[in-house]
Amino acid sequence: MKNLTQLLLSLALMLAVMPEAQAQALRAGYYGETVTHYGLKVAYELPLRSYVKEKNGAQKTFLFAPGLAAYRHPHNHIGLVLSPELTYRRTSRRGRTFEVGLAPSYFRYFLEGTTYTPDGPDDFKQVRWAGGNAFLPTAFIGIGKDLSVRKNIPLAWYTRLNVMQQRPYNTSTLMRFSLEAGVTIPLQKQ
């Protein structure tokens, strides 16, 4: 908990010193927990620092992107993932992107089924909004293409693999993974 607080404070500090000139962007796409448990994710990208390497002309950007994903694992649960992402993104001269990052995410899930709990030895009561909360540290890696670089189209596509660890899960932890694919739309001209 202490580590999480420190991380959130660091994020807030980074946001406070964020250069204003950088382009912000909206990211939206398919979010598939275990690929097929379908959902959507949206994120708001705030560049923290960006520079172009003279040697190869590649742009390197550090981003903060708060995001929210919702997905459904049928007959199991509905999941919400709130993810403050820290991303490093490299965009080549041709517009190809490669990104890696971390997110200390919060996971809230709702069981998809009527939940009962014993109410005495022979009776039950229904539990409303049954589910749970968990910490979901996430690491991700992704690729994509920024179409604005060569074709002057203000759009980028991306796909990304997230590897997550749900803590707690039963007596220990649970590894989860998800696949994202979508587009990034700049909100202001660069």
Next chain:
Amino acid sequence: MKTVYTYLSLISLLTLLACSDRDPQPIEDNTLFLRNKGADMPIWVKGDRQSNKIILYVHGGPGDCAMCYRYYLKGLEANAMVAYWDQRVAGASSGKVEESTLRYAQFSEDMGFVVKLLKKQYPGSEIYLLAHSFGVELSWQYLTSGTNQQEVAGLMVVNGMFSFANWLMSVHEWALSEAQRQGNTEAEKYLMDHPVTTENAATIEWEPIYRWMYKLGGNPVSLYDDGKYVINYAFNSPNTALAQFTHSKAYSYYGNVESRRFEKGPLLRDIRIPVALFWGVKDGIVPLAVGEATKQVLTNAPVTEVRFSESWHEPFITETAKFNQAVLNFVR
């Protein structure tokens, strides 16, 4: 070339979805959860509601899953309802569970609540337990406590034990017999040097005996050999795909202490409900000798037997049609 990659990716995704297991369109399709002592345990009820019969599948392990076997058991759903219950910590169960609750008594309490919840949800229905391996231990624990056996109409035992000592002696005997038959002198020597008796069963190092049993072909069947099963399990079912591999350490007390004290033999004479003994004859994990011993101690219960000559530990995988027919014959 990029276009080709794009199409290949799309085709791969569609293949994943196309491999989903087809449902026989059950009349009842209900998802329930039981919350008890930190655990949220799913109970998926599927099948013919009008039959007024519920087959409660009590999975093995400990730590296995129930719904993951629907792939094989769904043939039952045309004539009965099947309740697939994932025990605490196992399968798709979730929550924040204390390791100290992974005890026979707690599993038995959970099972009691599952039976009562099913009875509340489906008044007038008869409940039959279909217990496999560890699920058999759990069922004996439940049925030999208080008046619990009055709650169910019958029990089907699938390759499971009632006594640790009897089980280990049977495994030892099976492995020794196989070692001699196969001419494996190393295994034979080890097993001859480490005999199991009623007196030493609770203290002898049992893992090497168990390992020899496996090496000698005690259960060569692996679910993961069936690609369609694996894809369905991971991507198109309510199972929590990677959960199977998260909790093995949590059962160390069960493995090292509690199971070794497990002895229900003397209590089985009090069982009066119908019992079916379904046994994979080639099984080394819980050999046929355990089934024969179970029949000997069930002196007051009507017992029927069905043997699966081409099966090991999971006859529902290797002789699915015959197994499902045997279940339906029992509950009819």
